[in-house]
Amino acid sequence: MIDILFYVFAALALGGAMGVVAGRSPVASLLFMVLCLGSVAGIYVLLEAHFLAAVQVIVYAGAIMVLFLFVIMLLNLGHNYHPDLKAGLWSALSFAVAGALFGFLGRQLWGNRTMTPEAGDSVDALVAQYGAVGAIARPLYTEWVVPFEITGILLLVAIVGALVLAKQRV
Amino acid sequence: MSGLSPGVFLVTSAVKVVAVFSVLMVAVAYTTLAERRVSAWIQDRMGPNRVGPFGLLQPIADGIKNFLKEETLPGTSTKLFFVLGPMLAIVPALVTFAVVPFAAPLPTPWGTVPMIVADVPIGILYIMALSSLGVYGIVLGGWASNNKYSFLGALRASAQMVSYEVALGLSLVTVLMLTGNVTLTQVVFEQQHLGLWFVLPLSLGFILFVISAFAETNRLPFDMPEAESELVTGYHTEYSSMKFSMFFIAEYAHVITQSALMATLFLGGWDIPFWHGDDAFYFQGQWIQGFDAAGTPVLATLAWWKTLLTLGAFVLKTSLFVLVYIWVRWTLPRFRYDQVMQLGWKIMLPTALAYLMLIAGTILVLDEISVPFGLTYGLILTVVSMIGTVVFTFWLDRDRVISGASPSARWPLPQSMPSVDVPQLSETDPSQAAVGAGGN
Structure with missing residues (x-):
């Protein structure tokens, strides 16, 4: 049951993340981002980290997203984004940053694939x-x-x- | 949880979910009727009294009417978000109630069933999380309508909810500090344990919470998002039929949930006053009534009639706050938008912060000089809070902090006011009288 739910939430989170990038209207992107963040909160619940889940929703999905809505609706609606996206130097830079991020993540995952919790008090x-x-x-x-x-x-x-x-x- | 076998837990949880949901929906329906009857009473009218005895079937008639009305979908709206808006508004409003304990635990042959849908360990934080999601429905609905009034309403709603959520959260922190945990069951138990409802030891926190809760539910005097006279009912202007109804159900469900929260956090929840026979709390694998002088737990005696009585107490307290909501709506005029923002950021936030420090300091001092957690503890806090409340209410003078509707000394009127000819209505104009008697 928990495994199935994990895959559902993981798929939703990844799908939401894809939607943020692929969505055409900024508002759709925002909603996909809320979906993504909410699914991550769901994964926290599956890990029995209830507090993290609640804080995830309050801080990200709640407060920050409302402010995001403000910014997009009041400042940038109708603004054409395509010139921004096509600039060569910026896309090269963003690819470099994204690549570095993935490199770090990959190194972490490959370095110690068997994750053992540190010795100490159990979470329970x-x-x-x-x-x-x-x-x-x-x-x-x-x-x-x-x-x-x-x-x-x-x-x-x-x-x-x-x-x-x-x-x-x- | 609570020592029930998984099968029993599943069955009882399902029963509780269905029961709470149905009761909440019926309560929402009858709150709309109560709103109309009380408003009529306040305005010296009759109110709806034709459908059924005392108009008791009016909500059903309204429901059928809403189902049968034409569903409009404005051509210029963003269709998907337009439909999504009411759904996102109604879901958080309905699921918030899951963490509110509504009665003393019920003993059954299969084990003791706690009278709460989901006793999650994060209690109040769950409510905060969901209430912060509630604004999405309104913002999406208002934005997708593609109507400038709806959009203005949506933006006002989000600004207002963000502003007052801060004060709401900070006033909750005082309750959490006194309780030492965030679950609502423990909030209720600590009030029984203290022998005082938190409304007394945390009186200013209660006032701040009530004000913020009014703002969070978008009720008058904070109904800026749907201000009829300026925004043509704001974010739900373009909605009809059940979609409109869903916004409405969401609003009333919010009212009921916030009332239940006020009752739970500050009026002892399902606790019956001056009687410790109903106290019950799940502590280290058993239901306890409290602790004796030596600090050992005293087992609780549970009975079905105690569950019933405490349920009655809870319903009574919740309905009291629902009535206050209605009463305030039909008594106070609406704030101006700048007044709402000033009240939120310049008064509520600093006051809540200062009060938080005051209560934290008092609790620290009381713990340091080792006053036992009991009636004396509560009474000292009551005195401190009373001083805070008096200072707050005297300082919160209309023209000093929030500029009123009348021109004050800061914005003097020009010396020569142009004279305006106001057309006089004749006192016996029947059309005017009819307009006055209509509405609602």
Whole structure:
């Protein structure tokens, strides 16, 4: 049952990802992206990582996608994208970045194909002790607090940048 | 979960899903009737009273009417998204109810059945996730209609929901801090354990939650997305028949779910006040009523009549909030759009943040000086919250923070106002009287 569901969600996620790239209208692409992100949340549920699934939906499918809708509808609707896509240098650059990304992923997968979880408390024990949220929040705010805060600053920079851009257009 | 065998779990879950869904749909139908009857009562009219005794069959007549109406599909709309919109609106509204516990657990010969459709370990986060998806239906519907009014309504809806979701989430965090977990069953149990409903220890959180919940459900005074007078009912202008009806069902299902949430988070859920006989919580493999002085669990005594009584309490509390929703809708005028945004970002968000810090600090101090989690604990929090509430309500003065509809000192009127001739209506004009008596 779980295997079947996994393949369903995986197919939906991959199909959604293809749809984002292949879709002609930006709104269709966005909906495909929501489908993709939602399917990933479904896979998290199958892994019993309920908290991650909820956060995935809240953060990506919920908040960010709404803002995406805003941007596309208010700023770019009717804009012709094809000149952007045909620029030679940019496509070469994007191919290079995508290739590098796939290279890293492939290296990870091929390097240690037998994935064994690190020794330590099992997830079930952690969830039983701290609850579904605590099991994630505890390491996040103790061991990994510096990367976490730096990510926060990154988001702040993005917000300030968005404000600057928005102010220019008025 | 809950020590049921897989077969029993499957059967009881299926029964609960069907029962909750049917009850929710019937409740939605009768909330529309209640809305019309209460609005009539508030406006000194009769309201619908022709179909069946007291108009009780009116929702059925409305349902049949909606099924039989012509289904329009505007020629300039984006067809797929136009059809998808109402579906995306109704699904999150209906499935949110799955994590709300609605009664004390029911003992059966096959094991104790918890009265909740799905006690997922992430409880409230599930609700937050789904409510953030609810906006897609409205945005898609409004955009696909290819109508500028619908589009404006859709954009307003998304802006408003994004703005108020922040305050909603932050006011929820206070509840989660006091509970120590995110499951709604534990929220109910901790209120029984504390001996106080969270509406008292977290009074300002309750006020913020109610305001944000009104904004999230797009109800007056926050019904900017469908403002009839400006946007010709906004995002669902182009919809007819059952597609329109689905938007409507979604709105009322949201109202009921939010009311159930307010009842669960702040009014003790299915808890019956001043009586600990109904307390029950699944703790380490058994149903417990609470902890004795030494901290050992006391087993709960469950009975079918307790389930029934607590179900009644839950329905009563939920209907109370549904009534408040209706009451507010027919009492308050609509905000201006800039007022909605100012209230959301300049008042709700800072207040929710400050209140969060206040409650977190108080809880920290209480834990540090080791006050036991009980009535004293709750009363100290009540006093702190009361101070916060009083400060908030006095500070939230109309003209100081949100500019009212009347021109204030900041925007003085020009010295010479042009005089406008207003045509006078004769007081005995029958056509005017008929217009006044119509509507709804």
